[in-house]
Structures are given as structure tokens and as C-alpha cells.
Amino acid sequence: MSSMASRAVRQRAIAEMFKDVERRWGNLDRLLRPDLRVERSAALSTQSLRRLFALETLALVIPNFVQRPEPLADAIQQAGETARNWSVTSARGMESSDVKAVGGTPYNMCVASGDTERYFVEDVPNAKKWVRSLPGGDALDRLRCDLDDAWPGGCSAKKDDAGRAHHVGLGRVMAGPTQWSQGFVHVDELAPMSPSKGHFSANLYLKLPSEGGHLELWPLQFENRWEFYTNAHTLSKLVSIDEDAQRELRARLPPPIVLEVAPGDLVMLSVQRPHAVQGWTSGDSRASLQSFVNFAGDDAALTLEA
Ligand SMILES: [Fe+2]
DSSP states (O other): OOHHHHHHHHHHHHHHHHHHHHHHHOOGGGGBOTTOOEEEOSSOOHHHHHHHHTTOSSEEEETTSSSSHHHHHHHHHHHHTTSOBOOOOSSSOOOOTTEEEESSOOHHHHHHTTOHHHIIIIIHHHHHHHHHHSTTTTHHHHHHHHHHHHSTTOEEEOBOTTOOBOOSOEEEEEESSOSSTTOOOBOSSOSOOBTTBEEEEEEEEEEOOSSOOOEEEOOBOOOSHHHHHTTHHHHGGGGOOOHHHHHHHHHHSOOOEEEOOOTTOEEEEETTSOEEEOOOSSSOEEEEEEEEEEEOOTTSOEEEEO
16 A cells, blocks of 8 residues: 555544544533623723633724724735735635735745745845835734733744744735635634633734625634544534535534624734634625734733734
């Protein structure tokens, strides 16, 4: 038997085992926290960030964080018309393939194409310059600055071993009609959740389609290995771009909590909980600036990447 064939056999056997484990011991309902709420706050504060990172809230919304989102949305959308389409199945930025990164190249894309040097030397400084040149293009700088002020340990760009900064945010454009009519349920990082470390996103919403485009959130929490492995058969579908997997997930999960977003909103959430962007059938576009926030404990600095 060739090694590839034997690997396929082994993977099927593992998949069957997890299916069996879940049938015997799995219980997704027990992982639901129906009491979790979306918190709205006029500004970023230490306390609201603590509640978010400790997994006590489902999302944190700062309305009107970007005061005039329209010109910024238009500029990003315009740039999106020439940007390359991409889909990423790595642990960061799990999205459907109708999402475009605008203004720079996501790190994992550069790594995949052996372009890591160019990423740090050209892509990051160029992207920063470009966003700042746009009307309202100080939005990412303000995000970083406000997080730095609100968080006791401060906030900076994620750095590599040589001290070189990553992107702190990139534009995202999603053009309708979307590939997934119901929206693509996923996690960006599949790992047991912890109140002392985790991965979050910070999205600045700039433009929404006339219908759809809102966030769907599932108040799921799996904190230990037992909860994780006994439900791994279903949970692993959260990192798979597959129509059957999506159908099965929607069938297994309760109806989502819909978070209606408005242009200008900053929304922060755990990317380790299932979430989706509602799909839409019109030709409208959705534009945002997206950043990932790494939380490493109450006294540690937050780091941003995109
Ligand atoms: Fe996501």
C-alpha cells in the first residue's frame, strides 16, 4: 500500500473513532451558555475587555467607533475591485472564498507562497502607509491606541523573533451574492477555550449590504480536553470548507444569536466560538477592517495581527 493510501486509511479510522466517541459521550447542548450576552459600551474600557477575554460576554460592541465610515468603505471597496481573491483554511482568517483581503497580504498567504521576507520588508509598511492615506484611515491606529490605553498590559503589533511588526489590520471586502447563502459557520482557531488566553477578532464595520451581512454567534464554550474530544467529530467541522459539514453544523447547533451591526461599529469576539456572517443575494458589498487580537493573560500585552 502506498503511504498516501495508508494515510487516508488511518485518517478514516481516526474520523470513525471520533464519531463513535461523540455518539457515546458527546453532548453539544451541555457546552451551550445561553446566559452569555453581547455587551455594548460607549468606549473601550479595561472592565469590558476583561469580561470579553474571560469569556463572560459573547461579544463587545463599540458603536460609532469610526465616525464617518462611508468614504473609508468606498476607498476599500474600490481597492477591492483589483485585489486578489483568497480563501484561507489555516488556523487564522478562516473565511469563505468570497472574502477578499484588501491593502496587504495576510501573513499566512505570504508564508504559503514562501514570501515571508517580502511580507515584513514591503507588505506591512506599504499597507500601513496605504490605510493612513485613506479618508478616515486613522481607524486602525486608533484601535491600537485605544486598546493600548484600555488594557493594563498595553497593546502592540505582533512581532516576529527578529522584532519585525505584523499587519495590525487589513481591509476586507465581501461581494454579493455570497457563496454561502446562509453564511459560513466556522471558528478561526479550533482549540479548548480558556479565560487566561485566547484569540479574538476586532472588526471595524464600514459598509453593509441592504439585507444580510450581520453576525451570527453561537454561545458555545468548550474549556477542557474532555469537552473538546468528546465533541470533536462535530467541532472539527468548524474548520472545514464543505457544504455537507455546514449543513450538519446548522442541524446540530441551536439557532444563532444575531448581532446586528451598523457601519462604524467596532465588534470584538472570540474567534474560538462558532460564528458566521449572514449571506445575501444582492450584488451589494460588505467592507470592513479586520484585526486579530491575541490575549495571553491579565498582565500580558495584547498583540494585533491580520
Ligand atoms: Fe472568523
